[in-house]
Amino acid sequence: MLAYIVRRLLYAIPILIGVNLITFALFFVVNTPDDMARMQLGVKRVTPEAIEKWKVERGYDKPLFVNAAAGGLDTVTDTIFFEKSARMFVGDFGRAEDGRDIAREISARMVPSLAIALPTFILGLFVTITFALTLAFFRATAFDFWGVVLCVAAMSISGLFYIIGGQYLIAKIWRLVPISGFGDGLDAWRFLILPVVIGVVSGIGSSTRWYRTIFLEEVSKDYVRTARAKGLPETIVFFRHILRNALIPILTGVVVVIPLLFMGSLLTESFFGIPGLGSYTIDAINAQDFAVVRSMVFIGSVLYIIGLILTDISYTLVDPRIRFS
Amino acid sequence: MSGFQVVVLWSDVLVWLLVLAGIGVGVLIAKSPPLLAAWRRVGANRVGMASATLLLAFIVIGLLDSLHYRVALDGKPGVKTQYAIEVLSVLDALVTPLRTQNEKTYSAPFATHLYAKESIERPGLGTVREYPRLKFGASHLADTATLADDVAATALRTGALALFAWLALAAVVAFRCGGWRAVWRGDTVFAWNAVLATLAAILLVLVPLFALAGDYHVFGTDKVGQDVLYQILKSVRTALIIGLVTTLVMLPMAVLLGIVAGYFRGWIDDVIQYLYTVLNSIPGVLLIAAAVLMMQVVIDTHPEWFATAAERADLRLLALCFILGITSWTGLCRLLRGETLKLRELEYIQAAQAFGVSSWRIILRHILPNLMHIVIIALVMDFSGLVLAEAVLSYVGIGVDPTMTSFGTMINNARMELGREPVVWWSLAAAFAAMFLLVLAANLFADAVRDAFDPRAA
Numbered sequence: 001m002l003a004y005i006v007r008r009l010l011y012a013i014p015i016l017i018g019v020n021l022i023t024f025a026l027f028f029v030v031n032t033p034d035d036m037a038r039m040q041l042g043v044k045r046v047t048p049e050a051i052e053k054w055k056v057e058r059g060y061d062k063p064l065f066v067n068a069a070a071g072g073l074d075t076v077t078d079t080i081f082f083e084k085s086a087r088m089f090v091g092d093f094g095r096a097e098d099g100r101d102i103a104r105e106i107s108a109r110m111v112p113s114l115a116i117a118l119p120t121f122i123l124g125l126f127v128t129i130t131f132a133l134t135l136a137f138f139r140a141t142a143f144d145f146w147g148v149v150l151c152v153a154a155m156s157i158s159g160l161f162y163i164i165g166g167q168y169l170i171a172k173i174w175r176l177v178p179i180s181g182f183g184d185g186l187d188a189w190r191f192l193i194l195p196v197v198i199g200v201v202s203g204i205g206s207s208t209r210w211y212r213t214i215f216l217e218e219v220s221k222d223y224v225r226t227a228r229a230k231g232l233p234e235t236i237v238f239f240r241h242i243l244r245n246a247l248i249p250i251l252t253g254v255v256v257v258i259p260l261l262f263m264g265s266l267l268t269e270s271f272f273g274i275p276g277l278g279s280y281t282i283d284a285i286n287a288q289d290f291a292v293v294r295s296m297v298f299i300g301s302v303l304y305i306i307g308l309i310l311t312d313i314s315y316t317l318v319d320p321r322i323r324f325s
Numbered sequence: 326m327s328g329f330q331v332v333v334l335w336s337d338v339l340v341w342l343l344v345l346a347g348i349g350v351g352v353l354i355a356k357s358p359p360l361l362a363a364w365r366r367v368g369a370n371r372v373g374m375a376s377a378t379l380l381l382a383f384i385v386i387g388l389l390d391s392l393h394y395r396v397a398l399d400g401k402p403g404v405k406t407q408y409a410i411e412v413l414s415v416l417d418a419l420v421t422p423l424r425t426q427n428e429k430t431y432s433a434p435f436a437t438h439l440y441a442k443e444s445i446e447r448p449g450l451g452t453v454r455e456y457p458r459l460k461f462g463a464s465h466l467a468d469t470a471t472l473a474d475d476v477a478a479t480a481l482r483t484g485a486l487a488l489f490a491w492l493a494l495a496a497v498v499a500f501r502c503g504g505w506r507a508v509w510r511g512d513t514v515f516a517w518n519a520v521l522a523t524l525a526a527i528l529l530v531l532v533p534l535f536a537l538a539g540d541y542h543v544f545g546t547d548k549v550g551q552d553v554l555y556q557i558l559k560s561v562r563t564a565l566i567i568g569l570v571t572t573l574v575m576l577p578m579a580v581l582l583g584i585v586a587g588y589f590r591g592w593i594d595d596v597i598q599y600l601y602t603v604l605n606s607i608p609g610v611l612l613i614a615a616a617v618l619m620m621q622v623v624i625d626t627h628p629e630w631f632a633t634a635a636e637r638a639d640l641r642l643l644a645l646c647f648i649l650g651i652t653s654w655t656g657l658c659r660l661l662r663g664e665t666l667k668l669r670e671l672e673y674i675q676a677a678q679a680f681g682v683s684s685w686r687i688i689l690r691h692i693l694p695n696l697m698h699i700v701i702i703a704l705v706m707d708f709s710g711l712v713l714a715e716a717v718l719s720y721v722g723i724g725v726d727p728t729m730t731s732f733g734t735m736i737n738n739a740r741m742e743l744g745r746e747p748v749v750w751w752s753l754a755a756a757f758a759a760m761f762l763l764v765l766a767a768n769l770f771a772d773a774v775r776d777a778f779d780p781r782a783a
Contacts, residue, residue: 015602018603019603022603026619035623038626152768152769156765157764158732158736158757158760160736161757164736164740164753260608282721285722285723288618293618297615300606300611301606301607304606304607305606
């Protein structure tokens with residue numbers, strides 16, 4: 001088991017290097033630092049001196065890969081690639097446009113992001129599994145039919161509508177909770193309710209339909225027929241046998257998104273003014289802060305790869321037939 | 326009548342290429358009995374055909390909006406003609422009143438007066454603050470109290486016209502398919518009853534709507550006084566292009582790499598798997614954001630490439646499609662790789678190999694046709710997701726060009742309107758409703774296609 005995990009971790013390294021090279025190519029080769037400087041400083045009244053100063057301040061004035069002028073080890077290390085890309089591997093993300101340390105900013109913003117994403121994830125999973133199980137229990141009835149119709153309609157609605165409509169109805173008309181904002185400590189719960197509820201509701205359509213097919217696949221298996229044949233009541237067949245077996249593909253399927261919960265949700269956080277990583281990313285995109293976007297790309301991929309490894313491990317844990325190979 | 330200059334945008338080329346490709350695929354399908362049988366099953370599916378009719382209506386709007394031209398400006402004779410900077414489409418020409426009848430600012434659907442008060446000179450009363458009459462909305466009415474009567478009369482008159490047109494169409498269908506009863510009860514091979522019912526709904530809504538749109542702002546006007554219905558019509562093309570051209574970009578990559586990886590295995594498989602794991606591990610939104618930011622820098626530093634603003638917006642739209650394609654081919658590729666791995670072990674492939682048939686010929690003749698159902702299902706399933714994604718991306722600021730009308734930019738411009746007093750709900754509601762209809766139709770059609778093509782579902 002340990003050897004397997006170590007092997008999987010080693011396999012992640014070339015992937016991370018690939019991600020790093022792609023982002024590096026996107027941010028420094030497709031567009032030169034000169035272009036970025038012009039963008040940041042405004043296209044008008046930009047002098048070559050100002051561009052040069054901007055590049056020196058951020059360390060973008062160095063060569064891309066090989067610094068021939070510097071001797072010895074500095075040939076490789078005193079370059080943009082090493083300073084800006086390779087250093088991400090040790091958690092050094094440099095500074096944002098406003099001069100703040102990106103790594104510190106990220107660790108501070110993780111908590112609000114998680115405060116929204118984790119309850120949304122757990123509650124959403126519970127609600128959709130319950131709903132899907134009910135639909136599967138009443139399969140091939142009018143209830144099932146209209147439930148599926150509802151799911152298709154729900155997944156055809158834009159995610160923006162759920163947020164805008166929910167904010168308008170619950171916060172503005174009914175005045176149940178604040179429209180947006182975030183508080184410190186325990187006081188934050190008033191701000192959390194609305195985004196969590198909207199997050200759960202907007203996810204119902206597609207996941208319920210997906211889980212329902214998983215349940216229905218399980219229903220037609222042989223062991224279910226055996227369970228019925230030996231006279232078990234339908235409720236026991238469902239909750240003791242089908243639910244447990246169907247939970248395996250459902251849970252192993254969602255493991256991959258768990259690490260990504262740290263990233264927060266772009267839309268929810270920007271609409272509700274939550275100071276998490278999602279709104280950090282959106283602000284960076286709007287301000288064209290390349291350093292922050294680059295860091296977020298890197299962190300996102302690291303989290304996704306962790307998710308992949310966790311998925312593999314969870315598969316082997318729940319299904320003994322899969323060997324560690 | 327002044328002359329005009331045909332403008333061919335890159336996206337127009339792709340749209341019409343797609344239409345040609347669609348016709349080509351249709352001919353191919355007609356020659357292949359298994360595919361024809363599957364499409365017949367789609368044709369017999371009532372929900373599928375109803376949604377296909379609705380989709381077709383959207384596509385017609387999109388196609389009309391994909392023929393562009395520039396009007397010649399009135400110049401002195403002998404001087405080289407100059408063309409207007411504005412690029413128009415055939416759709417613009419058809420709905421000219423909607424495009425040109427702009428108010429000053431917001432006005433509600435069917436409103437007679439503006440949303441905001443203004444100071445108006447009244448003879449005898451001096452200056453008063455009141456809601457001014459709209460310049461175009463309901464301007465033909467002398468007395469605004471007769472508005473409801475006028476709307477009802479126009480709607481009834483044109484609705485009856487639409488009903489007659491529909492009856493004529495239905496009569497043709499009934500005549501060819503064995504009588505009214507057979508069509509009504511669904512005894513026809515093709516689900517004509519669903520198509521006709523949807524058509525009736527579309528005609529009965531659209532014909533009165535457009536008849537009224539000449540005199541009223543049926544969906545109201547937005548902040549700068551532009552008609553919301555016009556914006557909705559223009560958004561359709563953007564949504565369709567995002568949904569269709571993107572799949573055109575991702576399809577060759579996904580199919581080629583997926584099959585090659587599964588068929589040749591070994592180091593080729595390793596390389597391709599590495600490639601899609603790397604691309605997959607970058608969060609989609611961030612990769613798109615990074616690529617769009619970079620593209621924006623390229624576009625901004627080369628203003629000389631574009632003759633008009635429309636061309637610039639068009640290139641950005643295509644670039645967005647390209648980026649979305651790059652980020653979304655991995656799922657289909659993995660699916661096709663897995664399926665090819667299974668197929669290559671089957672006896673008929675091994676027999677072909679034993680006969681010495683070349684690998685590429687085996688892939689083309691034996692593997693690709695057996696993967697077609699997966700490709701078709703993936704194509705229609707992706708469409709709705711892409712339309713929804715466009716709205717989100719445009720909201721985040723990494724979608725289409727802000728000057729290009731799309732559901733995303735409409736929502737983005739209108740997002741603060743619910744905070745106004747009184748509430749300005751119409752542009753948001755119209756954008757969401759139109760998007761909902763398009764995506765719902767696409768989802769239902771995708772379900773019908775999947776049911777017909779997926780061998781496991783049968």
